[in-house]
Amino acid sequence: MSTSNDGSLTPRSQHALNCFDDLLNSIIADVASECHRIARLGLDRSLEAEEEELRLSQPSDSTRGGAGGTDGSSKHGVDIFGNSHPAVASETFECMNCGRPIVAGRFAPHLEKCMGKGRNARTKTTRSSTVTRSRHSRGSPVSVYAPYSRANGSTSGISEDLSDNNFEEH
């Protein structure tokens, strides 16, 4: 803003200031008019409820637990039923793909290899279900399927598997 020697504004600067004042006042009146309408027509949100929620969520002076374990009882004590659990779930059950008993806590990595998925699984070059079944029947003492013979060519379901089995073994 240019000023004359005695410190007051030049007429041009005064005009510019007037224009600015006009614009600013107009904007203020815009906002005032809009808020007046919202308030009069009952459109304003309940600000008290909003502020209550904000107040409740203000972080307390204690440090915020980054891992979400501020209650502290999860990994050390017992849960609400009075039980505690190991780091790796120990329940065992049968894999629905290969039939082997698997520990629950390691089921996912097993299934990944078992089904032939994932980065680290071996690629299967043959029909995977038969390979897993042959693996199972070779390795496990518990046989889900009927004990097999080396007969070929029959048409029943089990024998079809067996013939495949024979096919795979060489």
Added chain:
Amino acid sequence: MSSPPAPAGPAASFPSPCPHLASYRSSLSRPFRHLRRCLRARPLGLPSIRLDPLSHPHCPFCSSTCAAPRLLACLSCAQVFCPSHASSHPLASPGPAHHISVDLLRAELFCCSCHDQVYDRDFDSTVLRVFHDAFPITSSSSSPSSSSSSSSSTTRKRRRVDFHHWRPDPSQSHLIRTRSTPLHSFTNHPCGLRGLNNMGNTCFINSVLQALLHAPPLRNFFLSDRHNRFLCARRSRPRNNKTDNNTNNGDHLCLACDLDQIYSAVFSGDRTPFTPAKFLYSWWRISSDLASYEQQDAHEFFISVLDRIHDNLVEDQQNSNNNAQGDCCIAHRVFSGILRSDVTCTYCGFTSTTYDPCIDLSLDLDPTHITRHNARNGERETKQKHNKNLSAPTTLMRCLEKFTRPERLDNEHKFYCQKCKERRESLKQMSIRKLPLVLCFHVKRFEQSTMKKTLRKIDSCLQFPFSLDMAPYLSSSVLRSRYGNRLLTAILDNGGSEVGISSGASSEFEIFAVVTHSGRLDAGHYVTYLRINNSWYKCDDAWVVKVEESTVRESQAYMLFYVQKVLYYTAGDNNTGISTGIDEPT
């Protein structure tokens, strides 16, 4: 510029007119109609009074040095004055009806005698009509589902029915007694709480499953036997041994059945942690692209599960692919909503509208916003963390406001305006056309860092309310605010009418589950907080622990699940009720 969005709560109404306004109205047969030709609507601005470009309206009573911020014109004699000199006008003018004037720049009514801005339904309707005539909104559909929904609007619109309590008749009572098992209700712990074993980096599965298990409409669906895994047609398909190998997509597998099994197990009363192994197996068989041992994103898993359930169930019911209306499967009936997107040409004001279904809302975190809370409570500001996060914690409401805020599309995304017949800069605004029964918010905490070309995690805390009113973010509210919050029972929209929230419909939601992520991007852990009977429980894989509200509020929310407070029923096929969310009729 549009006014701030505001909900049309039950209190939204015109106040009773002041006596001056009332007498002005009674003096005319159709008040304010004659003003129609005097009003002018600009593309993105507020309506104003049409002025002769050469005229220079000013208040004759004010000195020339101070210009008045508002100029009013008397409705009866068109005399122009400012608010401070308004009260003298009715006294000085002959005739009865010189009390009401209009703001030249904003088209708002002003009562000279009450010295206050006043509101009138017919005036607002006149203003809206001017807007509508100048800038008609056309509606177009981008996706087949939304086009089918708008064309079959008469068929899909079911009438709302009253809720009736159901009492079983004697044969039903017998069936219930002999063929069902009562849900165990321990006095200490609510039923349905049960830990889920981690099978090896599967906390992303367990966390989402816990939220799904306690989503009331989904839970009710499965617990009331609406998908019985022993009767599922898909599961009982005959298996062909020759073709049934792992490279198939598992035609006989049904994720809904596996989910049904989990519901039965979790609500059985057995409190030892359950292992959702069969579910994992089925999900991997069906979604082979996501099958790997590594930790995955819970939100992606959530989307994948809903998609798979849809695939499994849609075949059974042979329904059309009508995701938007949720008639296709339970997953969409519970989670599917409709988003409205308006793109407005900044040059001519022409707006193009599209509708798209959505099953969740992904929200950007807005960490740079300075809250007004800071400005008013000076002492709080000193307590705020002045380290890495200089701003106050962001809130869910703020994220939603940002979601529904008009956004100026940049030069690269110029929109082809049908009226101007060329590409113009435009404004885009999102709003919610139809709310789902269960609202899932996905907080975008993993953002692509442009510098390092890696994903990084945003740790800032998000405040979220336990009760949420979605009314300000609905299409009706957003549209209304775009027109300066002119209240009307029906905003004309291309011939149809878009009714605002009428009494009886509710947009209020209650939170029931929070999936949180803690730790780093590559070594993190998902945990779900469940709210049952107003108590909060932390479900950390096999561990279920009771926690305080404050723990939940301070956690790093990644997915938030809200359910509608009030369910409404529409007439079902065999006269049974189907719960549905609020639906704004076309």
